[in-house]
Amino acid sequence: GQQVMQIPQYQHVQEGEDFTTYCNSSTTLSNIQWYKQRPGGHPVFLIQLVKSGEVKKQKRLTFQFGEAKKNSSLHITATQTTDVGTYFCAGIYNTNAGKSTFGDGTTLTVKP
């Protein structure tokens, strides 16, 4: 079936260090979305990537979509304690099919 693999599962960093999480699919994606879930909270949408090779930035966050549209990454520069949470990617294979497939998430902890 269609699966989105996300690594790493956990990442512990010192405040100020960089952080990256990766999502990979065995088949081509149509779109990929990224969400953040704070501890005890609900997922909140960050961004959607649609085009092959697309790069989008939100302040210290950089999102990339691979040329083959099979992988994506989220990079945080100079982490802060407010970045703590679990980051999920959600792959959409067919925008007419009505389903998205979530990765298992990467949980980021930041030591002050």
Add this chain to the structure above:
Amino acid sequence: NAGVTQTPKFQVLKTGQSMTLQCAQDMNHEYMSWYRQDPGMGLRLIHYSVGAGITDQGEVPNGYNVSRSTTEDFPLRLLSAAPSQTSVYFCASSYSIADEQFFGPGTRLTVL
């Protein structure tokens, strides 16, 4: 706008009991979905709906029923609760699968 609301916030059931988790949105979104989230895992799609009167199964539909009689409401019914259904349940809505999903605050369900 209240966004996506879910009730109850917490629920404890005994094995074999049935119940309905409520979900409502006031954003006039056509697409609604139910996910479950187990510890250390991502969001797994239970059922989804692309509009009133239309529902379809996700990855893990067994033991759950849904209906969509109005655009606003998308209740999830547990037919005969089992301990394996202990989880956090999130409802989400969006204009379409290719748009940002808005998540409700979640229902934490324990089945004894």
